[in-house]
Amino acid sequence: MKINMAPLNNEQIEQKKNERKAQIMRAAIKVFADNGIKLTKISMIAKEAKVSHGLVYHYFNSKDEILSESLEWAIEEKKADQVFHDLKESQNSPLEQIKQFTQFAFTESDTEITSSVFRIMQNLSSSNGLPDHLKDLVEKAGQFYIESLYPLFYEGQKTGEIIQGDTEELLGVYLTILSSIMADDPSFWKEHMEWKVEILLRMISAR
Structure with missing residues (x-):
């Protein structure tokens, strides 16, 4: 028996289109984070999204447009807010929360795009010649992480967990090192991550 489906x-x-576009952008975030901006190809994004190469071009004109729109979409989701909310709710010490955030920054997840966005932003922050709209996006995201992490560094200094000195400068050094690692070879951190993060955090720990 033939069933006649009612036309949409x-x-x-419009909902179907938005869902398909979000599917492509989610895949793009993961591929950009895993492979870096330069090595990512649209064919890789299409494969990750499980759509045709041509369908990606139906929604986006270029790789740069995919990168820009995907980052804007991910940031608007405000999932990073939830990450810092969860850290605060854990009631762990400031240094332990910074450790958890550092591990999060190197963690890949099929369902969590926030860590991927952070890795992309850190990669972009060390890139030269960015278009103005991407430069603004990176600065906006960078300011968010500075404002979110600063209280942890400041409180850690007050409790004696974190070394003394200019809080903003210390946070800048920490983020610069994260950026350098992610721009170079973040895959190195996947093995024995907790131990490597412990070593990394010794540069700010007073104990």
């Missing part, structure tokens, strides 16, 4: 109305069609 305009609202349903």
Whole structure:
């Protein structure tokens, strides 16, 4: 028996389009984070999203446009806010929260895009010649992480967990090192991550 399907109305069609575009952007975030900006190809994004190469071009005109729109979409999701909320709710010491954030920064997850966005942003922050819209996006995201991490560094200094000195400068050194690692070879950190993070955090720990 043949079943006649009712045609989709305009609202349903628009919803389908938005869902498919989000599927591509989620895949793009993962591929950019795993492979870096330069090595990422649209064919890799299409494969990760499980769509055709041509369908990606239906929604985006270029790789730069995919990168820009995907980052804007991910940031607007405000999932990074939840990360810092969860750290605060854990009621762990400032240094332990910084450790958890550092591990999070190197962690890959199919369901969590926030760590991937952070890795992409750190990679972009060390890139030259960015278009103005991407430069603004990186600065906006960088300011968010500075404002979110600064209280942890400041409180850690007050409790004696973190070495004394200019808090903002110390945080800058920490983020610069993270950026350098991610721009170079973040895959190195996947093996024995906790031990390597412990070594990394010795540069700020007073104990």
